[in-house]
Amino acid sequence: MEAALWKIIWTQKIVHIVLFAALIVAIVVVFLFRDRLSKRPLIFKVIRYGILVVSFLYAGLYLKAQPTTTNIAIAISAAKDGNFPMELFLMEPFIFLSFAFIAISAVIWGRGAYCGWLCPYGAMLELLNSIAGKLKSPWINLKVPPSANRVLLKFKYVALAAIVGLAWYNFMLSEFLTEVEPFKTFVLKLNRQWYFVVYFIVLTLLSMIVYRAFCRYLCPLGAAISIPSILKNFLPVSKLKRRALCVSCKVCAKSCNSAAISAAGIINYAECMQCFDCQMIYHDTHRCTELMRKNK
Numbered sequence: 658m659e660a661a662l663w664k665i666i667w668t669q670k671i672v673h674i675v676l677f678a679a680l681i682v683a684i685v686v687v688f689l690f691r692d693r694l695s696k697r698p699l700i701f702k703v704i705r706y707g708i709l710v711v712s713f714l715y716a717g718l719y720l721k722a723q724p725t726t727t728n729i730a731i732a733i734s735a736a737k738d739g740n741f742p743m744e745l746f747l748m749e750p751f752i753f754l755s756f757a758f759i760a761i762s763a764v765i766w767g768r769g770a771y772c773g774w775l776c777p778y779g780a781m782l783e784l785l786n787s788i789a790g791k792l793k794s795p796w797i798n799l800k801v802p803p804s805a806n807r808v809l810l811k812f813k814y815v816a817l818a819a820i821v822g823l824a825w826y827n828f829m830l831s832e833f834l835t836e837v838e839p840f841k842t843f844v845l846k847l848n849r850q851w852y853f854v855v856y857f858i859v860l861t862l863l864s865m866i867v868y869r870a871f872c873r874y875l876c877p878l879g880a881a882i883s884i885p886s887i888l889k890n891f892l893p894v895s896k897l898k899r900r901a902l903c904v905s906c907k908v909c910a911k912s913c914n915s916a917a918i919s920a921a922g923i924i925n926y927a928e929c930m931q932c933f934d935c936q937m938i939y940h941d942t943h944r945c946t947e948l949m950r951k952n953k
């Protein structure tokens with residue numbers, strides 16, 4: 658009896674599957690030790706940027722391990738006929754492993770474990786932002802006024818609802834809408850029609866002018882991953898540390914590029930990218946006012 662095609666694919670790609678799984682394990686280890694690592698900002702930054710480079714270059718450009726809402730649309734379209742295309746998903750081992758990580762990490766840590774660490778396009782944006790931030794240009798990382806931010810955050814859910822809704826009735830149209838994500842152009846290294854390339858460049862530049870604008874405002878996949886965190890009874894199991902006085906001192910909120918910390922000092926896990934900046938401040942005896950007060 659012949660082996661199933663997906664098993665043959667997994668056997669052929671076993672070395673890269675192990676390496677990709679090692680990348681996921683490295684991220685999990687960082688999250689398990691995030692409290693200790695947050696006390697050592699230099700070591701943490703080396704590890705963080707190392708992982709981001711691997712996610713961008715190796716996972717993204719080499720393995721093309723970039724899940725998209727097309728995968729979700731395929732699952733919904735097949736569900737209409739009472740199937741779940743498990744074999745189809747298994748034939749793409751890196752996409753399969755990415756979705757497995759998303760499903761588990763979104764419940765434990767929220768959206769940021771994937772969006773802030775493993776997503777190849779997100780990793781590229783994060784790296785570009787860090788490099789551009791060094792230029793200290795007034796056109797980089799502009800802050801969006803809170804009222805506009807609140808409205809813009811909803812756009813990604815509209816994009817997700819349109820893709821998911823259409824997948825049920827008209828798969829082709831839904832597939833077309835998934836082009837809102839620049840992922841195909843990204844993994845194909847810009848080897849596509851000029852209008853896709855222009856869209857990719859515009860979106861990427863916009864995401865440098867406003868910190869990760871695509872991820873925060875438009876990405877339907879990011880919206881799907883945020884769903885557990887917007888359900889009140891389903892907040893991440895493992896939360897970031899806060900102090901009682903985080904309501905009055907706004908130092909973390911001001912330094913959070915994702916604007917994920919509210920005026921009341923509450924973290925919105927649907928927007929938090931798990932960059933751990935606020936956790937490093939939490940342990941910083943020169944920046945955390947509550948810590949300074951305690952030490953006195």
Ligand code: SF4
Nearest residue numbers: 772776779872876879
């Ligand atoms: S929001 Fe979308 S592009 Fe951004 S990191 Fe998340 S999945 Fe990737």
Ligand code: SF4
Nearest residue numbers: 913929930932933935
């Ligand atoms: S600084 Fe903001 S994005 Fe980073 S971990 Fe804290 S709340 Fe999340």
